[in-house]
Amino acid sequence: MGWISPRALNRLGMLNMNRRNVDYIARYNERASYPLVDNKLKTKLVVAEYGVKTPRLLQVVREQHEISHFREMAEDLAGFAIKPAKGSGGKGITVITGRDGDEYIKGSGVRVNAGYLERHLTNILAGLYSLAGTPDVAIVENLVQSEPTLARYSHQGVPDIRIVVFRGYPVMAMLRVATTASDGKANLHQGAIGVGLDLGSGRGLNAVQFNRPTLLHPDTGLALENIQISDWELMLEMAARCYEATGLGYMGVDLVVDANEGPLLLELNARPGLAIQMANGQGLLPRLKTIEKLKRPHFTPQERAEFAMATFAARA
Amino acid sequence: MTNPSRIPFYVAVLLLIGAGISLAIWRHMELGIPWLAGEQRPVWMVEARIDFDSNNGPVLASLNVPEQPPGFSIISEQAASPGYGFSIVGKNGNRRAEWTKRDVVGPQTLYFKAQFVPSDRDRPDLSARKPRAHDVFWEEPQATAVREILDQARERSSTPESMTREVIRLMRPDGANQNTALLASDGDNISLLVKMLNHAGIPARTADGLRLEDARRRQQLMPFLQIYNGSRWLTFDPKTGEQGLPDNLLLWREGSASLLDVVGGDNSRVSFSMLRQTVPALQLATMQSKSNSLGYLGFYELPIEEQSMFRLLLLLPLGAFVVAFMRMLIGIRTSGTFMPVLIAVAFVQTALIPGLVAFVAIVAIGLLMRGYLSSLNLLLVSRISALIILVIFITAGLSVFGYQMGFNTGMTVTFFPMVIIAWTIERMSILWEEEGVREVLIQGTGSLFVAVCAYLLMSIPLSGHLTFNFPELHLVILGLILLMGQYTGYKLTELRRFSPMKVYD
Ligand SMILES: Nc1ncnc2c1ncn2[C@@H]1O[C@H](COP(=O)(O)OP(=O)(O)O)[C@@H](O)[C@H]1O
Ligand SMILES: [Mg+2]
Numbered sequence: 010m011g012w013i014s015p016r017a018l019n020r021l022g023m024l025n026m027n028r029r030n031v032d033y034i035a036r037y038n039e040r041a042s043y044p045l046v047d048n049k050l051k052t053k054l055v056v057a058e059y060g061v062k063t064p065r066l067l068q069v070v071r072e073q074h075e076i077s078h079f080r081e082m083a084e085d086l087a088g089f090a091i092k093p094a095k096g097s098g099g100k101g102i103t104v105i106t107g108r109d110g111d112e113y114i115k116g117s118g119v120r121v122n123a124g125y126l127e128r129h130l131t132n133i134l135a136g137l138y139s140l141a142g143t144p145d146v147a148i149v150e151n152l153v154q155s156e157p158t159l160a161r162y163s164h165q166g167v168p169d170i171r172i173v174v175f176r177g178y179p180v181m182a183m184l185r186v187a188t189t190a191s192d193g194k195a196n197l198h199q200g201a202i203g204v205g206l207d208l209g210s211g212r213g214l215n216a217v218q219f220n221r222p223t224l225l226h227p228d229t230g231l232a233l234e235n236i237q238i239s240d241w242e243l244m245l246e247m248a249a250r251c252y253e254a255t256g257l258g259y260m261g262v263d264l265v266v267d268a269n270e271g272p273l274l275l276e277l278n279a280r281p282g283l284a285i286q287m288a289n290g291q292g293l294l295p296r297l298k299t300i301e302k303l304k305r306p307h308f309t310p311q312e313r314a315e316f317a318m319a320t321f322a323a324r325a
Numbered sequence: 326m327t328n329p330s331r332i333p334f335y336v337a338v339l340l341l342i343g344a345g346i347s348l349a350i351w352r353h354m355e356l357g358i359p360w361l362a363g364e365q366r367p368v369w370m371v372e373a374r375i376d377f378d379s380n381n382g383p384v385l386a387s388l389n390v391p392e393q394p395p396g397f398s399i400i401s402e403q404a405a406s407p408g409y410g411f412s413i414v415g416k417n418g419n420r421r422a423e424w425t426k427r428d429v430v431g432p433q434t435l436y437f438k439a440q441f442v443p444s445d446r447d448r449p450d451l452s453a454r455k456p457r458a459h460d461v462f463w464e465e466p467q468a469t470a471v472r473e474i475l476d477q478a479r480e481r482s483s484t485p486e487s488m489t490r491e492v493i494r495l496m497r498p499d500g501a502n503q504n505t506a507l508l509a510s511d512g513d514n515i516s517l518l519v520k521m522l523n524h525a526g527i528p529a530r531t532a533d534g535l536r537l538e539d540a541r542r543r544q545q546l547m548p549f550l551q552i553y554n555g556s557r558w559l560t561f562d563p564k565t566g567e568q569g570l571p572d573n574l575l576l577w578r579e580g581s582a583s584l585l586d587v588v589g590g591d592n593s594r595v596s597f598s599m600l601r602q603t604v605p606a607l608q609l610a611t612m613q614s615k616s617n618s619l620g621y622l623g624f625y626e627l628p629i630e631e632q633s634m635f636r637l638l639l640l641l642p643l644g645a646f647v648v649a650f651m652r653m654l655i656g657i658r659t660s661g662t663f664m665p666v667l668i669a670v671a672f673v674q675t676a677l678i679p680g681l682v683a684f685v686a687i688v689a690i691g692l693l694m695r696g697y698l699s700s701l702n703l704l705l706v707s708r709i710s711a712l713i714i715l716v717i718f719i720t721a722g723l724s725v726f727g728y729q730m731g732f733n734t735g736m737t738v739t740f741f742p743m744v745i746i747a748w749t750i751e752r753m754s755i756l757w758e759e760e761g762v763r764e765v766l767i768q769g770t771g772s773l774f775v776a777v778c779a780y781l782l783m784s785i786p787l788s789g790h791l792t793f794n795f796p797e798l799h800l801v802i803l804g805l806i807l808l809m810g811q812y813t814g815y816k817l818t819e820l821r822r823f824s825p826m827k828v829y830d
Contacts, residue, residue, distance in 0.1 A: 013824040015815050021826055027653060028813035100759060135705035137755075199760070220825045290829040 022292030024283060029259075033297065037176065037258025038279050045255045046277040050094040050148055052255075056274055059254040061247050063274045064090070064267070065151040076130050079149070080123050083113075088152030091129060093138040095145045099194050101138030103129055104166075106152060116165055117193055153273060156266040162186045162236065164228040165193030170206070170244065170264045173281050173293065176306065177252035179245045179317040180296040182206040183288040184236060188218065189228050197284045202226065204233050205289030209322020211241030215290045222290075244272045245317060249310035251277055261285075296321055331811070338804045345800030352795065357444075359606035362790035366442060366609050368400065369537050370600045371575065373437040375585060377593035379429035384589040386435060389578045392420040395560075397441040397575055400609060406435040419582040433590065440602075441575060442609060456528040456553045461520045474505070475525050485527045485554045486568060492521060493550070493566035515548045515563045528553035532560060533578040534570070535597055542598040546577055546584065607794065637670060639792040642802045644669050644779040649806050651775045656816030659772040660752050667742045668772070669779035677780060681773070683723055684741065688769075690719050691750035692757070699754065712747040 045051050053063045067089055068082050087108055093101040104116040112120040130147050139145040155167045162168060166187035173181045183203045187193045190200030197203050202223065205214040213236035216223050225232055248262040261281025267273050286292050299320065307313045352358055375386060404411040409424040422437050463471055478491035496505055496518060515531055522529035533546035550563045560570050578584050587593040644666035651657045659665050672680040694715050698708050720741060757765045782788060791798055
């Protein structure tokens with residue numbers, strides 16, 4: 010792998026961890042807004058007021074005794090996802106994609122029974138997956154059925170789209186698709202593929218796996234550069250709208266495209282990672298500075314999304 | 326990118342660092358706390374030996390002892406004389422060691438020992454009133470001789486100092502001057518000088534000095550002349566007229582009081598022997614601060630047990646510094662932010678290798694047991710609690726095992742922070758399940774590496790010495806940590822992580 014000189018990184022405008030924390034997160038994100046994004050339930054409720062759709066909430070399990078209602082509720086559901094409200098990094102998320110009699114089929118194909126899911130709920134309530142182990146609540150939400158053109162690229166799991174939004178402007182985007190190496194999870198450091206997306210068009214630009222550039226999906230053999238996200242402008246606008254909902258100046262917006270419902274917000278992140286730069290082959294700093302220098306910011310999410318599409322489009 | 330709003334911050338940090346350093350320097354100069362742990366300082370041990378023959382009855386022996394000799398400070402005094410009552414009495418220019426005993430028979434020997442350290446601190450003026458020259462009456466023909474010599478000297482001088490030098494020069498017994506020959510006929514040159522100077526209106530007195538040379542015995546005091554120049558006492562060599570004290574000269578007695586009085590004895594003599602010793606500078610500083618009570622020396626006032634606890638506590642900031650450095654500048658990932666510091670503190674008590682072995686063993690056994698616990702599907706709190714108890718069992722087991730194998734270090738394993746270890750095990754095992762062994766190894770070795778670095782820094786004797794004796798240096802550490810928090814450059818590990826970006830450059 011080798012090393013890269015700080016000067017080269019500066020030339021590329023690579024944002025690093027310390028600067029992200031000091032100059033962007035600490036400066037533009039108010040602490041008081043953190044609970045909004047660190048708690049997926051709160052996120053769901055608050056963005057709904059601003060017209061941003063999320064997967065339909067089926068049940069909230071807050072107390073141990075409510076777990077018994079879960080069995081009744083899940084009785085005739087074909088697919089759903091159980092998540093800890095305060096989880097992060099995919100921890101504690103169980104996705105059920107189908108039924109086989111009394112058994113539930115997980116996304117990975119493993120069959121489990123209702124008792125397993127109830128124990129899982131118990132663990133979530135006890136805070137096993139929340140930061141610092143504080144007690145948590147469990148969310149049961151509708152299964153997202155990935156839009157087929159995108160689903161082709163992913164080994165299991167739903168590909169999601171990460172958009173970094175700075176002061177309400179989308180500044181960079183990438184698509185994350187799971188691979189066998191990442192065990193169906195869309196986590197880059199576990200081997201998922203990150204595909205940088207052109208903000209102007211929603212087309213694939215450049216792809217990396219394990220931080221190295223790749224051209225084809227290792228499992229499906231599809232060319233990653235041909236990816237084209239539909240409803241791109243709408244997605245950028247949804248991302249921009251989350252700024253109004255949370256007030257966070259620097260955040261990551263995770264969207265998925267559902268086959269039936271179109272783009273949905275999956276979660277927000279107040280400390281978005283830096284790997285998006287590697288997927289795009291570009292640093293974030295020049296774009297962030299462009300936004301910082303704006304004399305008169307745009308007021309509506311739509312205007313901001315349009316501005317971003319025009320300003321940050323890839324030059325052909 | 327510099328933001329104007331950060332300037333006050335930098336000023337504050339610089340002030341903090343400056344305050345820490347200058348306070349430390351001030352305390353070093355004022356209290357003599359050494360920078361280095363093993364520093365040694367010379368100390369003179371002077372022993373005064375008094376011999377006399379008793380008159381077979383009660384005895385009171387009283388020896389003038391120094392109070393604040395110029396150029397030295399006293400760090401200890403003691404008397405060795407069996408059967409005698411002893412005390413030190415008096416102040417302000419006449420401080421005396423007194424021995425008393427009711428029935429004394431035969432020749433007697435008394436000892437008085439004191440330790441002196443060279444010091445360049447100014448001594449405060451002890452006398453409340455300004456000394457005045459006392460009147461002296463001369464008979465003829467001495468009166469005329471004195472007047473003539475003084476007139477001669479006054480003509481060639483302008484200040485009390487130069488006047489004194491002139492008088493000494495004129496009184497030198499080289500036979501050239503008739504007046505001198507007349508006056509010096511009764512022998513005692515120095516008391517004559519004192520009388521003459523007082524007559525000339527300059528307060529003058531005698532003093533006795535001791536030349537300090539290593540391992541000398543049976544030394545006698547040498548007489549010196551002192552005059553008061555209006556603001557302080559100055560010392561002159563009565564033979565050469567040289568002003569000031571030679572190096573290594575200890576003024577034992579100053580002023581008009583007698584050196585030795587023995588009531589109830591004859592033939593009394595005093596002689597001195599001396600020895601050059603070295604003592605640790607730190608010990609000296611503590612002794613001095615105790616004796617003059619103004620030098621507050623921080624933690625030495627506490628009971629020993631508390632002191633050793635503070636010693637450890639005061640090392641913690643160093644560990645925090647290492648963690649901050651490793652995480653913010655190097656970019657090493659650790660499991661739990663400050664877990665490495667606590668582990669490092671435990672290492673300080675167990676020593677490195679046994680500590681490492683014990684720690685890895687405890688965590689490894691704990692991980693195995695936790696694997697079983699997770700199959701029980703317990704609630705989190707009860708699982709952690711169970712883990713804490715298990716960790717205690719493992720530690721106890723290791724201690725007993727270590728003890729029976731003949732390693733004493735088994736016992737000190739109990740210094741490990743049990744709760745922290747239990748959490749570490751819990752986190753590691755979740756990490757294992759979700760991210761795989763690789764991540765566990767990365768974070769585990771990262772934590773251990775940082776812990777070992779922190780340990781190495783904390784275990785340098787100098788760190789312990791500086792943090793404990795100059796607690797104000799923690800302000801410097803605080804300042805540096807604050808500065809590091811402002812570092813927005815690339816971490817070392819990022820230069821590697823981002824290296825694939827080379828293709829886009
Ligand atoms: N409702 C859902 N339907 C299907 N898959 C989901 C659903 N919610 C989450 N997932 C899967 O779980 C992953 C992580 O979910 P996310 O909400 O981003 O939580 P985290 O904060 O843990 O990353 C997503 O990338 C997606 O693959
Ligand atoms: Mg996510």
